[in-house]
Amino acid sequence: MRPDIDRYWKLESSIHNWDPRFKIFTLVIFAFAISSLHHLSAIVICFFFCLLLHKLSKIPFSFSLKRLAAVTTFIGPFFLIMPLTVITKAGDTIYYFRNIPYLELNVRGIFLALRIYIKAVSIVLVMIPMFGTNRFDISIKSLEKLKVPNSMVQMLLFSYRYIFVFLAEFKQMLLAMKIRKFKPSANIHTLKTYGNFLGTLLVRSFERTEEVYQAMLSRGYKGILKIPFHYRARFSDYLKSVLIFSITFFILFYDRILL
Amino acid sequence: MHISDGVLSTTVCLGSYILSIGICSLCIKKSMKTKELPKIAMITSIFFIASLISIPLGPTSVHLILPGLVGTALGGMAFPSVLLGIILQAILFQHGGLTTIGANSLMMGLGALGAGSIFSLVKKSNNSKLIINTGAICGAMGVLIAGITLALLLTTAGEDFYGVAKVALLAHVPVIVIETIITGAAIAFLLKVKPDLIGVKIKPDETGVKVIQ
Structure with missing residues (x-):
């Protein structure tokens, strides 16, 4: 889905x-x-x-x-x-x-x-x-x-955008794991691998969002988002x-x- | 685990909506910084995506919910993040339900807040083992609180749902074990690679990682 x-x-x-x-x-x-x-x-x-x-x-x-x-x-x-x-x-x-x-x-x-x-x-x-x-x-x-606050609306929109970006990243990383013969099963190894996987995803996503945020700031973002509609x-x-x-x-x- | 539409009574649905909006606005008032907005949105999407990771367990599989990790990463802003994640899950995937957004965010959000408050106790520590262990406990606490809240919410639906509440609580036991290990591993990873993401200020030489110069 x-x-x-x-x-x-x-x-x-x-x-x-x-x-x-x-x-x-x-x-x-x-x-x-x-x-x-x-x-x-x-x-x-x-x-x-x-x-x-x-x-x-x-x-x-x-x-x-x-x-x-x-x-x-x-x-x-x-x-x-x-x-x-x-x-x-x-x-x-x-x-x-x-x-x-x-x-x-x-x-x-x-x-x-x-x-x-x-x-x-x-x-x-x-x-x-x-x-x-x-x-x-x-x-x-x-x-x-x-009457939903603007900050919540912005976060919803950002999250929505990031979902697609991170999902692509997520699929790519899963593929990389599969190539290395990772097969999830109910053991400690799987869980630790997933923990590291999540950590990597977090770090990569964090760096990416920071860059996007800097780019937004340099284009005059002041904390309020306007959608022309x-x-x-x-x-x-x-x-x-x-x-x-x-x-x-x-x-x-x-x-x-x-x- | 989410509550779907039609289980809870309308009063409970509306009540949990009001309660979670109240907690959310309190959290925003108390610990919202515009600078952190992208980080919160990012954790929200990770929270959303984590529900797509499923771990095979016997004949079925369980998916991650990660209230603990959200709590450790965001602290006070964990509740709004979880609320947004639940809204997105309901709108985009129809996981959970529309009328139960309040109830679902209440259970996950309280778990995340609980985990966050435990983790904030050790944030200033320099002992990396302590931080990792606390992170693992936070992972367990998040799910535990979520499970208990879920069971309590289900019992409000009437005597007929006591059995479902018990089953739901039992179903959380394997999830607690799984999330403990995963959250612990993720915290250990972040501690080595990017400690400021979880708000920990630890010197590189104390994490056991040698910096290559």
Whole structure:
């Protein structure tokens, strides 16, 4: 998986046209609403809506699939752990095994894990259009407009830039280690090698960033970064936000009051 | 280990957001220097990239989290760095989650701050062995604090998650061992090559490295 979430920022869609300030603000609140849902039916409805949102953004599904696979490997263990460990409550269906004592499978646990899984997948499906439809620096700049301090925004941008630089360095160093027949396994040698590897990466990166910083200073950097991009809120931006907010409201209403 | 979306209740999510933003702004107010900005950004990206290093362990593998190393390198600014790293991991890789950025940065960030405060005790020492050993302990402490915070956060999700919390805490045990050795080795390396990166002022002849003239 490559870190370029904004690979498809050049496409044209109604999500791409949405002002990034509105987009991030609205969709973050929407994500919180998803995570607060209680009932499986509301969560499933939300999931289909997120799928629609993703479809509208025209980002290829194959791009998101890798990210969804990462979430799956992350939450997968929940499906195993939850049925075995949840507290038994009245009305639970529990499976016992005749041959293995102490092993009880609680069906409620599977449903709990399923709820978490669908919520997490839905939020990933929201996050990809949220940050994938603008250039990353512009998304981050809109965070500044949403009152995130300038120093944090700058560090985010620097880190984002460095990730690509260091990743290239990292891959090169790994290749060099492979050429010297390094094969990671669970022993002290591997760990010490990785320790030295990290040290080398730190030293190299440190020297590089120092040089970049000197170059920035000599070009008049005074601690404030300006990105030349002008925001202009249009009627459609407000309309889209209002639409998402009303959907958020209806889903919460359905989840809390109707069910 | 990250907490993903949908596990924690909304109150806990929002509460940990507020708490971590509070700690972050306190840290910035207390120990932020504009000169250090690139260094912090650099450590943040290393923290991000370290999660891509995975070490095979039996049938599975664990990836590095390195709160200890971030803490030793940055001290008070470790918390903002971890927060940024978590934000980037969530946005770029969808590791963790959007609503749990607060919770995740709280657990790693507290680990990093704890490690940083332990390491600051020996920064002025001239004994390189002591510094390396403390660095290794910092590596362990970072993960230990992160693991405990993770377990505590999981228990807030309700009685049903006690089992998950226990499993998560147990899963941190091998990570503690791994990070102890890796952080120790990295600190030993930095002590020889570039001691000012971890804020140690040690004379070259005391590190056991001969300077070629």
